[in-house]
Structure formats: structure tokens, C-alpha cells
Amino acid sequence: MTSSTSSALVLASRWASASNxxxxGLRAAHSQDAEVLTDLLHTYLRLKSSKGGRISELTLAHYAESLRKFLAFTGPAASPQHALTQLEPEVFEVWLLDLQAQGLSASSVKRHFYGVRNMMRALVWADVLKIDPSTSVRPPAESEAAHSRKSALSAATFRALLALPAAEHPSDPTRAAxxxxLLLLGGQFGLRAAELVGLNLDDLDLSLGHVVVRGKGKKTRQVxxxxxxxxxxxxxxxxxxxxxxxxxxxxxxxxHRNAGGRLTTKGARDIAGxxxxxxxxxxxxxxxxxLRRTAGTQLYRATRDxxxxxxxxxxASVNTSAIYAKMDASIRREALVAVEGLE
Structure with a gap:
């Protein structure tokens, strides 16, 4: 059964009417039932978010994780320190500070907050809450620009990385290949983790020389x-x-544990790691x-486009791609040298 079919069946029963x-929703909120609350959150996102049915499974999984973290913070279900139906903005602010104290980056804290904020909106949709108590709360801002926080591999380092599979597995050409x-598709073409492991044999056409990639929001592109x-x-x-x-x-x-099964995003990360x-x-x-940042940086360096x-x-927007123009220090250095030559 597909996820869309499953969500349709759930909607037809538990969340079908306002009274249901x-x-x-009240029952789940009072008992802090993570499973039912996640079900409500996912149904709300599929129905009411701007992406609707195009929302990715990875995003749904991330938001479910955020909800579990928040429920752990509010206290045990039997006697929670903070009841979901009686939350004040300060509770969210303290939670955000707690996440930062755990060492999470501002971007990770922000992602968790957005997951929980969507949960609050889902409870409003279910008429469990009259208003979203997190509306006035602002997640922490990054202290550094994105291009300063995130790095790409240099061309030389990427070449060295590509040489490693054969060097590390001389007696296992299958694993090396x-x-x-995996490294090449990530570092030269910039495929996201979910896109890499989501590739099927049918997506590849060697005779025409392209691969069909299913990206975020179920959008496809031909690379x-x-x-x-x-x-x-x-x-x-x-x-x-x-x-x-x-x-x-x-x-x-x-x-041995998953031989022949689709590579998971964790498995792919472990391989690269x-x-x-x-x-x-x-x-x-x-x-x-x-690897994706490496591909973006090298693409911009090669094309300036x-x-x-x-x-x-x-x-979806070239504004998102602009970070790669900023991440390559050599591009800025070349520009400054060119300006110096005009003096």
C-alpha cells in the first residue's frame, strides 16, 4: 500500500469529519500519544500545506522526529509538565534554548521548531486549540552566513575522494564500483541523499546519456x-x-544485513563517511x-551561470543557487585580483 493510499484511508476514518x-485530537493531546499525533500532523501537512500531496516522506519523518523531541521535553504522558492544550509561548522558547544547550545548530533547532509549529496548526485544524500558541515565537538566527558555515570540497580533494573506492577495495571491484x-553522482551532479538512494534502474538511460531524478516535492528533472x-x-x-x-x-x-535491498540514506551517508x-x-x-555543495560550487565555477x-x-529559484557563488573563495579572490588590475 502506498503512503498516499494509506493517508487516504486514515482520512476516511479518524480525521474524516470535524467532530472526529x-x-x-483531544484524546491524543491529553494522553500525549505520539503515534496518533504524528498521524494527525502528517494528514494535516498532506491536506493543508502548500506542498500538499507533494510533501516528501523525508520531511514527514523529520517533523515526526521533532514532535517526539518536543513530547519528551513536555514530560511523561501520565503527568506532563506542560499539557499540549495549555501551552504558552514561553514553553517553546525554553525548549529552543534546551535544544541549543544540547549542541544543536541554529538550523537544526529551526527545523525542529517548524515541525512542532505545524503540529500546533494541526491541533487548531482539529479544533483542539483555538489559536497556535507558538505564533509569536521566533527560532534562533544563524550567527554566520550560510556560505561561511557550510563548506565544499576542493577539486583536488574531490579527485582524491573518487580515487579511494578502488584503493580501499582492490579485491572487491563490485563494492568499489x-x-x-555514489560519490560521483553526489559530487558531480549534486543529487540529494534521498535522490541518490531513490534512483531506479529505469531512471537511467545510458544510450541517451541522462538520468531522471525525482527531487523534492515529487518534482522530476532530467540530468x-x-x-x-x-x-x-x-x-x-x-x-x-x-x-x-x-x-x-x-x-x-x-x-550482510540488507544485501540486495535498496540503499538507505543512512547507509549512503555511512559509505561516504x-x-x-x-x-x-x-x-x-x-x-x-x-557532495551536493561540491557539485554546486564546481558547476558555478565552470559556468558562472x-x-x-x-x-x-x-x-526552484536561482536565489537558492547563489550560495555556491559565495562558497568558492577562489571566485572572490579572482574578482579582487581583476579589480586590482583595473587600478
Whole structure:
């Protein structure tokens, strides 16, 4: 059963009418029932958010995690310190300070807050609350510009990263080919973590030289493949044929526990993380989004065209892509040298 079918069935029962929503919502709020509250949150987001049915499963999972964190803060269900039906803005402000004290970044705190704010709006929709008590609360702002907080790999470092799978697995060419394809798709074409693991064999067309990527909000884009990518994927596909797997996934797990199953985002991050560690990169760079930032930076450096960057990376606006123009210090240095030459 698909998630959309499942949510439709839930809507047809528990949340179908205003009276049902209020009754079930009140019961869940009073008992701090995380499962039912998550169900309400997800249904509300699919029906009432601007993205509606296009909201990604990853976003839904993130917001569910945020709700669990908030419920843990409000206290045990049997005797909560803060009842969900009697929240004041100060409760959210203290929670945000608590998250920061745990060492979470401002961006992570903001994401958790937005998840809980949507929960409050869902409770208003269910007529459990009359108003959203978090409306006046503002999440913490970043103390640094985004391009200062986030880094990309240099071209030389990325080349060294791509050389590692073969060097680390000389007796396991299948693993080396899979890992190389993963790193290349992330670092040259800027695929997001969910996009990487969501690729299917049918999305790839080596004869026409492109791959269809299903991005955020269920939007698809067609990304042309370079000769290097075509060669790498061709090798992986040939080796893949010798493995027993019914999975439609382009990249799948080779671990004993999930052998042949679709690679998870955590599994993909762990693969990249081992190579980052081997290169001696700092933990701040241990993430698949580092590869996406690398692709964006190198694309802008090669083209100086934000529209190309936005098109390849799947950004809805070139304003989102502008960060990659700021992240490459060499671009700013070249501009300053050029200005100096005009003096």
C-alpha cells in the first residue's frame, strides 16, 4: 500500500469529519500519544500545506522526529509538565534554548521548531486549540552566513575522494564500483541523499546519456551524464548483474544485513563517511550534502551561470543557487585580483 493510499484511508476514518478530528485530537493531546499525533500532523501537512500531496516522506519523518523531541521535553504522558492544550509561548522558547544547550545548530533547532509549529496548526485544524500558541515565537538566527558555515570540497580533494573506492577495495571491484558511482553522482551532479538512494534502474538511460531524478516535492528533472559518469555507471551495471537482487534500485546495499535491498540514506551517508575519514576530513564535512555543495560550487565555477546550477541541482529559484557563488573563495579572490588590475 502506498503512503498516499494509506493517508487516504486514515482520512476516511479518524480525521474524516470535524467532530472526529476534535474527539481524536483531544484524546491524543491529553494522553500525549505520539503515534496518533504524528498521524494527525502528517494528514494535516498532506491536506493543508502548500506542498500538499507533494510533501516528501523525508520531511514527514523529520517533523515526526521533532514532535517526539518536543513530547519528551513536555514530560511523561501520565503527568506532563506542560499539557499540549495549555501551552504558552514561553514553553517553546525554553525548549529552543534546551535544544541549543544540547549542541544543536541554529538550523537544526529551526527545523525542529517548524515541525512542532505545524503540529500546533494541526491541533487548531482539529479544533483542539483555538489559536497556535507558538505564533509569536521566533527560532534562533544563524550567527554566520550560510556560505561561511557550510563548506565544499576542493577539486583536488574531490579527485582524491573518487580515487579511494578502488584503493580501499582492490579485491572487491563490485563494492568499489558502487561506491564510486555514489560519490560521483553526489559530487558531480549534486543529487540529494534521498535522490541518490531513490534512483531506479529505469531512471537511467545510458544510450541517451541522462538520468531522471525525482527531487523534492515529487518534482522530476532530467540530468545529462558526462562521459566519466557513463563509464562509471556502465561498469557498475555490468557488475550488478552478477548479484542476486530483485531490487529496482540503481544502488543497493552490499552489507550482510540488507544485501540486495535498496540503499538507505543512512547507509549512503555511512559509505561516504568512511571515505571522508580515510581522507582525514573534519567531521563537519561528513555528510552527503557536502557532495551536493561540491557539485554546486564546481558547476558555478565552470559556468558562472546560476541558472545552469539551479537546473542541474533542481533548485526552484536561482536565489537558492547563489550560495555556491559565495562558497568558492577562489571566485572572490579572482574578482579582487581583476579589480586590482583595473587600478
Amino acid at each position: 478530528r476534535r474527539r481524536e 558502487r561506491d564510486y558511482a 545529462p551524464l558526462t562521459a566519466r559518469a557513463l563509464g562509471a555507471l556502465g561498469i557498475w551495471l555490468r557488475l550488478r548483474q552478477s548479484l542476486v537482487s530483485a531490487s529496482p534500485a540503481l544502488l543497493f546495499s552490499l552489507s 568512511r571515505y571522508y575519514l580515510a581522507l582525514g576530513l573534519p567531521p563537519a564535512l561528513w555528510g552527503l550534502h557536502t 546560476l541558472h545552469v546550477v539551479a537546473d542541474v541541482l533542481g533548485h
